[in-house]
Amino acid sequence: MSNRLILGDNLEILKDMPSNSVDLCYIDPPFFSNRNYEVIWGDSGEIASFKDRWSGGIEHYINWLYERVVEIHRVLKDTGSFYLHCDWHANNYIAVNILDKIFGRNNFRNEIVWCYKTRPQAKCYFGRKHDTIFLYTKTNKYVFNWEAVVRPLSDSTRMKYKLSDMDGRLYRLEGRGIKGSPIKSAKDVEAKWEKTNPELVVRDYLDEKVGVALEDWWEINTINQSSHELIGYPTQKPVALLERIIKASSNEGDMCLDCFCGGGTTISAARKLNRQFIGIDQSVQAIKVTQARLEKETDLFNNAPFVVKVHKYDYDMVRESEAFEFERFIIEQFGGEANIKQRGDYGIDGIKKDNKINIPIQAKRSDNVGRNIVDNFETSMRRYYQSLSKQIPANVTAGYIIAFSFSKGAVEEVARLKREENIIIKLIKVEEIIPIAKKPKIEIGYEWKEVEAKTDLLPKCTDKKIIFKIKSADNSKIELYQWDFNYNKDKGFKADIFMDKTGMQERIFESGSYDIAAKAIDSDGLECIEELRIIVNGGVKGTKSEPIIKQA
């Protein structure tokens, strides 16, 4: 399995995943909370799922979640762990009606309480300042790396290691716990014991201490407006929380799944910690924010590659792919087997098994495929069937040609073959095999104005504020824009702004030359990148200098 992000309803995607394939699954599903605050992205996928959950009360929510947890349990390995993140709205229902039923009470390991201090303070009851994270394992043999997530020793504990050996290693003395020993507690041990009664004491070295094993209450700060991790996603969880979970319940190379991945915290942490990952979300925006997050982190933390599966394939990308790569991909998507050797194939690119006959396939990465291709294919088919000591079978499908589109001549020839020679060749368009669409097209427009500089220096001077505005060049519906204000084509798009619904950004620039790129993403998850180089000729600050911007 490869690292991947998948757009879609997790129930359907989980059903397609093999059993016993995941080591760790963490989910942070939409809480059974105030429904008005729940729609985050507002895209069509999210609204559909939102309605799905809210058409009934808590029972409906529990049923909705239950069927997903059944699938998660199935895809987990026998040594796998499951963390379910929820809060007071539904945690009692979830534990009893979902987790105990599916995983079994005996596989309950922890109810982790994640405590935080946020506003507002409650006045009618105690402030509800924790979330609950349930940990269940599939069986009683599971990964738990307690040493990977220990709490460091406190200063006061460290201070107790006052003695130093010949090598300078710090230690303290502990009683050996011998029956009748006068040493009843650590307090009773004194340095002199080591000389006078060495059999009663043992050295406890500081450098052998890994730390304190963690308890089930965790104090980790929530993401706030000044957090450096902030990507603008309202229910974004802190990386420290997910790192702890991943380190404790998986090993390097293990497969981690988050099928409600949102802004991709689990996925980013898993990749950073050298785990494999699968992220699923039904919102285009969530998947694309996660993708941008991973792309930004590439080179910084980890270069592990990943694929992103959205609703449609990009026409240009498929059309411009390398010929053999295209043949292989489209034939496999069609349910056939590609001819990898590309030799001794009688001009056949692959076969499709149908009632035990291997029907030949020809795949063309072109539009308007003409009659000559049908003629050539007919010859290839004859040779192919002859090699199997057969005639071209009559009145059943004898061959397939796959292409982007077919000419009138090709269609007429196929009809003639059927009518006059009982040979049936099926012409299959790529769009009948895979959902395919053109990516959106955009233009970046800009204007500028002078604004008073934020400085106390006198005389007051001005800055050049540039306002960028994206226009659609083909009327496609754009769900999300992202911006890279320091674009470097070789390094790829590294978002500075992950979530922009308006397509408008303002920035103040010093004099200089800047490469800027904007990405626009449509509702199918297809995206385009538009670049712009601007040269800001600031002239002397405080004077009106013109022109200030040139598009290179």
Ligand SMILES: C[S@@+](CC[C@H](N)C(=O)[O-])C[C@H]1O[C@@H](n2cnc3c(N)ncnc32)[C@H](O)[C@@H]1O
């Ligand atoms: C609370 S958020 C997850 C936040 C995430 N833990 C983070 O740190 O960014 C829940 C996510 O579940 C997604 N979701 C809701 N129903 C879904 C479904 N049926 N299939 C896949 N994703 C779903 C929503 O789109 C949303 O992004």
